[in-house]
Amino acid sequence: MRRFFGTPVVDYLPAFVLFIIAVIYLVTGYGYTPQARAFPVSVGWAAIVLVLLDITARTHTAAGETLTRWFNPAALPKNEEARPQYARAKEISAVLWAAGFAALIVLGGFLVAVPVYVFASMRLRGKRPLWFCLVIGAAATLFIWALFTQLLQIELYPGMLFPEV
Numbered sequence: 001m002r003r004f005f006g007t008p009v010v011d012y013l014p015a016f017v018l019f020i021i022a023v024i025y026l027v028t029g030y031g032y033t034p035q036a037r038a039f040p041v042s043v044g045w046a047a048i049v050l051v052l053l054d055i056t057a058r059t060h061t062a063a064g065e066t067l068t069r070w071f072n073p074a075a076l077p078k079n080e081e082a083r084p085q086y087a088r089a090k091e092i093s094a095v096l097w098a099a100g101f102a103a104l105i106v107l108g109g110f111l112v113a114v115p116v117y118v119f120a121s122m123r124l125r126g127k128r129p130l131w132f133c134l135v136i137g138a139a140a141t142l143f144i145w146a147l148f149t150q151l152l153q154i155e156l157y158p159g160m161l162f163p164e165v
Helices: 009-030 034-058 062-071 077-082 088-108 110-125 130-151
Strands: none
Touching: 009 034, 034 062, 088 110, 110 130
């Protein structure tokens, strides 16, 4: 298998795909008006920086090992046997939860996606009491609404289903 900086090339693929997505997101963000682009552009740049750190940490170089030691010491080679091995179904489930949240944002907007996601994840995955899930979902939504619409005066994306709300 081909290697790049001591790491199999296939190990870079997830980070490379995320890098491409972040660049597309960033380019799209720069197409908005100056006020509307503030949040997407900052998120795009933050994602690019994080992906570049991830790519560097994957290398078997001094810089990569230093980043791994700083940010994820459990992933160091000496701890290989101590790392938990998750079933593929759990890994797929984690990706599907993130994809579901993204789909909720696109379809229903942030003020629909946040309470649904918080409630569902706490109830279904965390097995928390119903009242607790409702309170935390509502609190998270209220916090996001107050922070972005009231404090920062940034209009939240309303979603494809409710564009006029």
